[in-house]
Amino acid sequence: MTAVGGLLTAFTLTALAVVLAIVVPARQRSLASGGASLGVGVAGILTGVAAITSSPTAVVVIPVALPAGIGIDPLLLSPTPLGGVFCVVVGGVGAVAALYGMGYAHGPAASRTGWSAFAVFLLGMLLVASAGDVVSFLLGWETMAIASTVLLLADHAARPAVRSAAVWYAVMTHLSFLSLATGFALLASRAHSTTFTTIAAAHVTGPTGIAAFLALLLGFATKAGLVPLHVWLPRAHPEAPSHVSAVMSAAMVKLGVYGIIVLTSTWLPEVSRWFSLLVLALGVLSGAYGILQASITSDLKRLLAYSTTENVGLAVTAVGVGMLLANADQGPVADVALVAALLLVVSHAAFKTVLFLGAGTILQATGERDLDRLGGLIRTHPVTTWTFGIAAMGAAALPVTSGFAAEWTLLQALVHGDGRANTTLALALPVTLGLMALTIGLGLLTFVKAFGTAFLARPRSEAAASPAPEFTARPSSAARGLAQVIGAAAVIGLGLAVGPVATTFSSVLGYSGTVTSELGGLRLVTIGVLDPYALALVGLGLALPVALLVLVIRRRVPRRQTDVAWGCGGVRTSPRMEYTATSYAEPLVRVFGEALRPTRSLEVSHLEEDHVLENRVAFAQEVTDIVEDRWYAPAASWLRVVGDQARRVQNGSIHRYLGFSFAALVLVLVVTLS
Amino acid sequence: MAAMLWLPVLVPTVLGALVAWRHSDAYARYVPLVAALAILGIGIALVAKGQVVTSSVLRADAAASYVLLCVGAVAVVALWGGLSNPPLGGRGDALICAFLAAMSLAVLSDNLGVMWVAVEATTIATAFLVGHAGTRGATEAAWKYVVLGSVGVAIAFLGIVLVYASSRTGGSPTLSWVALVSGTVPLSPHLARVGVALAVLGFATKAGLAPMHSWLPDAHSQAPAPVSGLMSGVLLSVAMYAILRIQAVAAAHIGVGLVHGLLLTFGLLSLAVAAFLTLTQKDYKRLLAYSSIEHMGVIALGVGSGTTLGLVAALLHMLGHGVVKAAMFVLAGRVLAITGSSRIAQVKGLLARRPDLGWPFVAGTAALLGFPPFVTFFTEVAVLIALAESGLWWAVGGAAALLLITFIGIARQVLSMTAGAPEPQPDAPDHPLVHDTPSLRATAPAAIAMTAGAVVSFLSLVFVPVLGAAAAALGVSR
Amino acid sequence: MTATLLVLWQMVVATAFTPLLVGVMRQVRARLEGRVGPGVLQPYRDVRKLLAKEPLRAEGSSLLLIAAPLVLLTSSLMVVALVPLVTTATVPAVPNDLFVVVSILLIGTVALALLGLDAGTAFGGMGSSRHMMIAALVEPTVLMSVYALSVPVGSSTLSKIVVARGADVSRVVTPAGLLAVVALVVVVLAETGRLPVDNPSTHLELTMIHESMILESAGRDLAWLEVGSWLRLTALLGLVVNLALPWGLASDGAPIGLLVAVAALVAKVLVAGALVAAAEVFMAKVRLFKVPELLAGSFVLAFLAVTASYLAG
């Protein structure tokens, strides 16, 4: 099954999915079209695997009405090994989400447009990952954009917030498209071709190269959701149906990282040497800011969206560290950093999918997204609890999960970069390590909060108290559970099989020898070894005697009484007294006060007859995204003002319009006749 | 075969006369559509034939037959869609037929003078169509349309006169495009320069390029839906086609630096006008009109970039944009019919209330915003690459920024109309001319137009040779 | 194979010795406060009592009440096994890499925090939230200080660092080394819930952090939690002590070496424990929102250690 075969199957299955979505009646539509989308995902995986294992000679040419050769080369799809990795990521996430969607999609998400857009969305991402030239890359990019915008608009009738989120998303995505188009146009003009291989061979430098680099970086950073340009992410992902936001968070955002990796390593390597600190700063800032916002929000899907910004930030940090070390020509360690970037990408894809699918099940069961109103779901939703728990461990980078292996590799690269050689490294590496450690710590807190308040203790609202059952009679709910289990298995699997996965990535990136695998474990050549199997064995080895000890003691003291929890002596422990997500994050809001700028309002209303006695005290605190308040809100209002001013130009007087024409005539006469 | 050339001009005129005479009977409404189908048929035949066909004044080379095809296609979409709008009456249908005849003559004429007369005739034919509604707004729009349009085209006439005068130095002055382009007729450089510049300036007014664009929003928003669809879709492109003819003459004699300079400035100005005036636009028909200005700006930039790629992209953009814009105006007409007001604020939850109108409207907007699979995506990317190719990096940056602002404006307005829950909206005004109920027959034209807009971008077998020949015919140097 | 046996030996010794360390610390503190004190072996008696007592379950809490203590205990046992206390030898495939050790510690912290949340009381939630905040703020300092120590050695494996520091005395007294050790001391105090960050012996609801999480546990659950926490105290204290005075650790299976290593460990850790206990008598608990400043200070120390080790070479 060559890459070309995979891509062609993907095309045909997408067409089939669209046809099924339109033709099949509503009841079976999710199963039929979802199955076809699942097929597209699997085709993506096969394409990726084929691209990784063998360098494809054959290409898929997309017929386009514009004649080739006069400035635009023929559109061809020939995934590079690196593209293949992202095809696998997209395919895998797409397949799992489609499987989940078959049981989950309801209402507008399961409409004709919902399912056809989902299949086209997967195809668009595959196109981007396997594009061989500028126009097909942009074609994939925009197909992905339009399909995801349509999917985002699924619940537009239900909630007004969906529309504003869709507008923000569409505008930011178009900003990314236009900056990419500009960057690529400049690049193609210097390389005199739009095919990536020729562009890479042209080694473009000079001012056009720098302008192209910055435009392309802006485009990819916007899609990746790096900090100054992340504003659309926490708005769009919560509003989309859960299986769609899973694909958006786990796969679509990664294509921004793919762009940054390809941009810095193959398209403009010389120019990007100057900007390695910029890329590093973008990554570190996104990591820290993303997880800080995630740790204090109480909306589950918004928390997961911000954690996507954090994980993408970590991946871009890894790329930045790789570039920095390569500049200081510490080759092997730089290779490790880039391998870490790919590991971070793949691991985040795995656990973020499961987290969003879990959030989807919670939303469907209780209709609640706000963690402050959830709780006690461990009793009614065992499968979701286990899968969400494993994925949360992955997100918090605890041992034997994919997150741990990825972050371990990046930390090794950071620690083993020799800073004695030049001062920039001596300062940049420790600062990066410090901020990254803080990010990991806050990530821990965020996911303990998310898992703890959502699943443990007693339900904090009626909706959470009587959730819909996890598995109904219909087979589709089994599909949902199966998707979550597969995702969780992937998180653990990637954690355990980190050796073979890392060696594939190092071969994909073209490094040899720096990363080798030993019976599943990972040996970084000059650094050290991580063997998750051995770690797990040691852990089990110690757990067994403890378990035996417990069994022995249990026989002697069997009874376990259930009693009321401690309530300072009284029986006053109602679920409302439990700690909620907001209160859990209260210490952080205080500690990081100046970074978050919480808005607090305190109204004290006194009694009429006596100004001392207070009648009522109302306290409200709200933490908003300061990047949005400081930059985007003024920009939006500025645009509105400019719009109103500009419309005054067309004030209806025919004399003004004739004046325009007259001025143009006079100007032309002066220009041509003088 | 040569006689066939006269059909696109004669058939509409004869049918127009017939309708004007017996406008009472029932199927008078279908006559303009028949004329449009005739033009489309002949356009396809000419394009398929691939050779240059001439007969006395008319000449159809590759470019002319392609543009005729565009005229036919857009006319069919607009008029077939227009059937579901309130009827225009005998006089209106006759005028539309005259309009189609004038456009065909303008496209096919080899003589620049005759081309000018035909373009002026389009203004005359559409004057009363714009003012058809008879309301205060329609009269005002018609007045401005005629005055500004005629003044602009008069300047173009001055340009053509000077070009004719410049050809006198070679003994036998001529206005025949073939002679002028073949280089056998030497042109005195000064006169030719002024003539070409003024002609481009004049036709730019008819093409709706800024700063001579002010008539377009009023005319296209007040005219009945099929008429504004026709004007926005293809009349602007015919004017741009005239500019391409003039540019070919300039390329043969005095070089295209001046023409491209003008087109680039007009193009960027049009993008700027469209960008800033759609940001907080209150009326959705005017929004579509400004989007036409934006797309003509993109076409001007494509031609102004001076590369073959730019020209090919511009030609393809004419077809892609024309077909979609005509369908959009037809839809806007029907939305106006059911909501009674053309204010954006009055239209809420179109997707939920009338999905048969909402989804084509959203699809059309996606096409206008340059999303794949519509052809506007490929052409806009090609124009950006063409501009970068000829080193105009500032134009690339400027165009990208302005396209973004236009996107913000249009996306926000259209989503405010289509998305969201449908409040209990008082249904159509108490006396709807045509009670608009969702019917396949009414939705078919827009749906077919959108699919055509998408399919065209992938028909490489058909369009690559046609566009290549058209670009060669227009004789772009690089 | 010997390495595994050494590690097992180290774990057994440490587990046996831990209650003694806690007993000594409490006894020193009692004596300094003028109290007789329950005697050095009291912790052993406490554990035996708890194992016999009847476990309770809070209404509405889940299986976590049983699982979390076991996870904490297992992770503490692993940390004790990995950290170079008695021997610098490690299990072949599992080097005691800094990040691996820290993550295993974090598993224990997460288990404890989830236990606090599971009970569904305000105290558990409050303790868990504060505990996680401190763990999050401590993380940078831990990584940074050991990073400072690993720069001269070129590897982040703790045994290699201890061996390298032991071999070359000058490296112990370099400014980078000293700064890093001081930062690590603050970290240990914060991580194990000692004064000035958290008062181990208090039961005042608003001030306790560690105690409030295990409020709902009783019987054998409480026993596992207590032993788990004590083991973490031994492991971290032993690590700091071995980094500060990296001598006396057995690197191979020689029996005499082992005995000397055990003696050295017991001596060093008991002295350090006593010092900590003595210091606690004279310190008051720092207000919760002053703790971040304390940790920020230690982070700056660690950062200076890193730059010092880089620039001073």
Added chain:
Amino acid sequence: MNASLTSGFVTTAVGILLLTAVLQTWRRSAAGSVRLLVVQGLALAALVAALGASRGDVELLAVAGIIALVKAGVLPWALGRTATGRIVERDNAVRPAVGLLGATVLTMFAYAVSDPLRGGDQSAAARAIPAGVALVLIGFWILLTRHSAVGQLVGFVVLDNGIAMVAFLTSDGLPLTVELGATLDVLLVVVILRALTTRMRNTHGGTSVDDLTELRD
């Protein structure tokens, strides 16, 4: 017709044309403007006739006849009813001084700019080309300054006369078909504008162009 006589005729005709155009910017009443238009039409016809006579080109003479018929006959008839009709429309235009000043400035600009158009030919016709350009600019200026519908119409006709003048001066007039087409188009535009004026009176109750400002953003 010998050279001196034709150049005499041409210069006088051009003089009249320029004079009538400038006067248009000054006279405000609609009736006065129409009368000036008639004079201008006849002067243009005379100019073409003179050129035709000097070159002995019968076709040109025929064209002159047509121009006389259209410009002096049909046009005023079309405009007549509104101008001399019931209401004499005072044009609330900009002060006459500004109109005159503008016209003079534009004439000077035209003369300064259009040297290259002459192309070194020193004949009377060639020397008159700048006047043609001036007429075009003044026509535009009238459009800019007059605020009544008829005023705008007058401006448009003056503009067209200017273009026709440039056409005949720079070459012996365009091929007959194009010439006829152009004149017919101009005539039709005037008829349409006239119809729109009457409709404007019904809808806007007056033919002042300043009422036409409802369609704005």
